[in-house]
Amino acid sequence: MNQPFPFASIRSQFPALTQQMNDLPVIFLDNPGGTQTPAAVIAAMSDYLAHDNANRGGPFATSQRSDAIIEEAHAAVADLLHATSPDEIIFGPNMTTLTFSISRALGRDWGPGDEIIVTRLDHDANITPWVMMAADRGVTVRWADFNPDDCTLDMEGLHGLLNERTRLLAVGYASNATGTINDVATLTRWAHEVGALIFVDAVQCAPHGPLDVQALGCDLLACSAYKFFGPHLGILYGRYDLLDRLTAYKVRPAKNKPPHKFETGTQNHEGIAGALAAVNYLAQLGQADAGSSGSRRQQLQAGMEAIQRYDQVLNAAILTEMEGLPGVTVHGITDPDRLHWRVPTVSFTVAGQHPAAIAAALAERGIFVWHGNYYALAVTERLGLEEQGGMVRVGAVHYNTLDEIARLGAALRQILHAPTH
Ligand SMILES: Cc1ncc(COP(=O)(O)O)c(C=O)c1O
Secondary structure, X not given: OOOOOOHHXXXXXXXXHHOEEOOEEOEEOEHHHOOOOOHHHHHHHHHHHHHHOOOOOOOOHHHHHHHHHHXXXXXXXXXXXXXXXXXXXXXXXXXXXXXXXXXXXXHOOOOOOOEEEEEOOOOHHHOHHHHHHHHHHOOEEEEEOEEOOXXXXXXXXXXXXXXXXXXXXXXXXXXXOOOEEOOHHHHHHHHHHOOOEEEEEOOOOOOOOOOOHHHHOOOEEEEEHHHOOOOOOEEEEEOHHHHHHOOOOOOOOOOOOOOHHHOOOOOXXXXXXXXXXXXXXXXXXXXXXXXXXXXXXXXXXXXXXXXXXXHHHHHHHHHHHHOOOOOEEEOOOOOHHHHXXXXXXEEEEEOOEOHHHHHHHHHHOOEEOEEEOOXXXXXXXXXXXXXXOOEEEEEOOOOOOHHHHHHHHHHHHHHOOOOOO
């Protein structure tokens, strides 16, 4: 049974959504760069600092409460990703830093003759850490391409790159530039068939649908809490046996077991408290569907499925608004039958107009969007758009409304001097 999406109550939980400009509500479509946070996340972070603030492992109350919150946060994120154990969840400053760190730990075992695969569809945070590790270790880097017509991964080409020398495939789950969702389950199977590991960048997928590392069978998966309604905090999942056998770059007094050995230094405790609240917020969205006896994992599954269904509506609405706009090219999947292979992150260019000018014109109208390459540099280079300022990116999440998307369309028609509907 699917409950209707509890829309009004969702928006009322996000204080930022009440901001106004020129007497109109601000429209946040900059979400792929970072989402807004519900009041419960803000409260969890300030409560932590007000009442629980301490370092870990002490015999006194604040330290014990800090330990409990941080352990609960590991368990909550394990539920979000469907990890088998909270010890498979590593917190860190952001996805990029965690990826640099794990690439070093993995690369210690690799050298000349070994190969890794990265893709041109990825954010640079899932490219450069691997390329730099490979340069340090004498490992060969193979590049998987994407089809510029619809910005989908060249699966056949990628399959051809995998061989018995491949040690790792680093791939994105959803592109932060084009919105493309990759078939990570198939890619995981292919990587494992040749004995390679797979690292999945799920940063842009996490706010848009259920994640399940067990169903995927992936070895490593990274995301960032600030992209799924939490604070600025990175998250790395790793299969326990893999994390356990890797050598971490850590100080001697730090514990030698996962996740502690990869959580270097004192962590961002208030951020971790906020991430716990963000996961609980998402679980609460699925409470009605999962039933009163549903576990947090079941609630998360139901909540994220509801988000996924609504995101498809947003996806279609954004693309409909783009249709027929003079000079506009959408870079990504536009075929209505394949929308389930994209998240509602839509990048476009306008012939003869700089992306920065379009973003600025929208900003003047209270509509916040990104422009440029958003660190998906390989994408704008491959599309030949880097020298022209990249693309304009509109990224919706579950708190955006169809009215907001209609206002975006009207603003674009005004900016581009197109006829109004
Ligand atoms: C797909 C993707 N991967 C990685 C990152 C980097 O994440 P972080 O800012 O947590 O390092 C981003 C950030 O925009 C992203 O969109």
